[in-house]
Amino acid sequence: MALLMMGAYQLDAVEAMIDQQYRQVLRMDLELTFNEPTSMRASGELRHLPGVMAVEGWRRVPVTLIHGHREERLSLLGMAPPPQLRQVLDAEGHPQRLPEAGLMLTRYLADALHARVGDTLEVAVMEGRRQRLQLPLAALVDEPLGMGAYLPQRHLNTLLGEGPSISGAWLLVDDAQREALHEALWTMPGVAAIGRLDDAERGIRDYLDETLLLFALIFVVIASSIAFGVVYNDARITFAERARELATLRVLGYTRVEVARILLGEITLLTLAAIPPGWALGTAFSHLLNRAFSNDMFRIPLVLTPQAFGIAAGGVLVASLLVGIMLVRRLNRLDMVSSLKASG
Incomplete structure (x- = not known):
């Protein structure tokens, strides 16, 4: 028995995991990735495209997180607080605010680094000027898929020594105008990739x-x-x-x-x-x-x-x-x- x-x-449990990730955490329909970091003005331009109901920009940079002799390579994600289309949740499924100063890590990543809230992590940036930053671990979050590290977007821009810029954007769209929106996006020279969340969900379901x-x-x-x-x-x-x-x-x-x-x-x-x-x-x-x-x-x-x-x-x-x-x-x-x- x-x-x-x-x-x-x-x-x-598998159904609950997929539901949490693709209904509560990832609430957008499309994820755009730009060829290079772009001015925040791009978010305003995206709002005027057909079928776009909401836009949130994000800044992502490859980093190596180091704590003692342990290290993990991943992408540090900067989001505009409070994030709506890409939420961070605690163990009970409640949305969490990004800390104003310091990193927010998924609990699995923090355990892999043997890091606790209050510890200082070394962040080795793997692009641009390749800075080595010292940031405190301010909060933990529970997510079912992948490992994540998060900062407020403006704070990440400041640490990188750049103005307000984004690496991509999340879009909430009207299904009736999805095709027209795709055609408009592919004509924009700065768009490198368009990710559909329903395709991503279908892929993870097939794998599981x-x-x-x-x-x-x-x-x-x-x-x-x-x-x-x-x-x-x-x-x-x-x-x-x-x-x-x-x-x-x-x-x-x-x-x-x-x-x-x-x-x-x-x-x-x-x-x-x-x-x-x-x-x-x-x-x-x-x-x-x-x-x-x-x-x-x-x-x-x-x-x-x-x-x-x-x-x-x-x-x-x-x-x-x-x-x-x-x-x-x-x-x-x-x-x-x-x-x-x-x-x-």
Whole structure:
């Protein structure tokens, strides 16, 4: 039952992870990347394009974060506070404000660097003048995909010694004018790439379907077969031990239904008694699996829904029902004389 619950947990957790990333964190429709850092005036020009409902500029620079002897290479993202189209969330899913001074890191990245809030990190900029900055770690944020480091955009511009500039922009668009907007964007010489969030979501879903979800489905099938095997084996042993008693009851005048009720009652009680500890053990297994699957690409949230508990209990109950039907058929074919002689 614990194995069944662990497999069902993965199915729910993957859906929760994708929902958090592409419904709550990434709320834009398009991500534009420019050929080079561009003046903030580009945001105003984008607002006048067909179908554009909202625009947020961002500045991204490749850096190496160093803390002690540990280092990580990634992109430092500068956003205009408070970000609306690209939010940062805490563990409970609440939007967080960017700190006015200091870095905000995803918790997984901070753990990889062995850094805590208040520690000073060295930031080696990998473009332009290649400055080496000293910045405090001011806040942590929980995100299911990737590793991130964030600063207010103006603060990042100041650290880089440049005026207000952006590396790209996030756009919220009207679906009815999406095609016209794409044509207008591709005619702009400064636009290097256009990323569609629905395409990105489809790509991550396909990847997870081929890896994690396939593993979860196989896991559920194997766990179901184990559940059936355990229940069936226990029932066979019970039937063999009770054959003489069952035959005696039949000789004493008990009907097949009454004898079957006695036999199946024991199996039913054992199955029901196994549900609460099975749930508890399944919760522990899911927590361990959650920690084992955490990596720099994605982190599966610990989401235990009623569906996971229901699948675990239902799988065992169905296995018990099938075994009960098999035992009733076996009981109907019970040779009372042979059973009494063998037991005697």
